[in-house]
């Protein structure tokens with residue numbers, strides 16, 4: 320439109336894209352404990368507490384770290400789409416905490432396309448890593464990526480330092496496996512068949528864990544527990560062969576710092592993915608009190624609380640984890656009416672189909688996109704004098 324000022328309004332189509340990027344973030348057990356609400360040029364990310372883990376994560380620490388990861392993906396996307404983002408943390412006591420991201424168009428791309436690409440490539444890789452060391456300049460890039468206020472990041476590259484860490488991880492696994500509530504909860508998030516994986520689009524797919532598929536007649540609790548125990552033991556054995564360990568600690572154990580730790584971790588994970596460096600979590604060592612104390616004393620931490628421990632190194636990628644469709648995560652302007660219509664298959668253009676990209680269902684996204692593009696165009700035209 321000639322003579323029209325560039326619209327400052329963000330197209331809702333971009334918001335769908337950003338939510339799609341955010342939903343590719345990691346989360347403990349792949350619970351994907353988030354929801355997104357679009358209000359004008361603002362996206363609100365809130366925790367979905369129905370996807371919390373009362374046994375493994377009673378204080379919602381992993382949940383808020385995961386939320387921070389989703390937030391960081393969204394910000395990486397916004398920077399690359401030429402959007403300026405202002406962040407507002409809503410951390411009122413006694414209420415679920417949320418984050419508002421106010422977006423404005425800038426007409427310039429300030430972002431790093433490598434990081435954007437890495438969102439799809441990043442994954443948790445739990446198998447054996449090759450013994451190769453990581454070059455010092457690449458380690459420095461990880462340190463650089465970790466910067467967030469109140470978050471500390473450390474790398475352990477000396478193989479002699481690893482033994483006490485293995486002990487801490489072993490202790491945490493032993494204690495957690497002795498807790499029936501923890502085991503039951505974890506098993507409830509493992510998808511033992513392809514059909515279960517596809518239908519739920521969340522949880523830990525047996526293939527990414529390196530477990531065989533289990534038909535229902537074999538999937539009794541004893542078999543599952545036996546497999547779980549064997550898998551965790553194997554993971555302890557793999558720690559010394561990794562190139563390095565990395566640790567994230569926070570100044571304060573509260574939701575704001577957990578979200579910031581998630582942001583820091585995700586930037587490091589994306590930077591690592593861009594360098595073909597894989598990573599795998601050893602988080603229980605930070606969760607179980609006795610292991611955490613052991614870890615803190617070995618690492619000489621004072622008041623900083625360790626929240627994430629991972630091993631890193633080089634390995635072939637494993638199959639990707641699925642994600643829920645964007646329409647299940649995103650509330651559209653004027654409430655979720657349009658989303659619920661799409662589930663009922665009315666009108667036709669909203670009908671979901673089975674096709675999926677990284678577990679995000681392509682046709683569902685197109686349906687949402689069409690509807691909010693119409694809304695966005697109206698607003699963009701309204702901004703012209």
Ligand SMILES: Cc1cc2nc3c(=O)[nH]c(=O)nc-3n(C[C@H](O)[C@H](O)[C@H](O)COP(=O)(O)O)c2cc1C
Nearest residue numbers: 345346347348349381384385442443600602603640
């Ligand atoms: C806060 C947090 C804690 C996690 N803890 C563990 C863990 O203890 N063990 C593990 O194998 N994976 C852990 N993960 C990785 C998730 O299981 C993984 O992100 C999820 O299954 C999705 O897979 P993806 O990372 O390959 O996309 C954790 C991830 C996050 C963000």
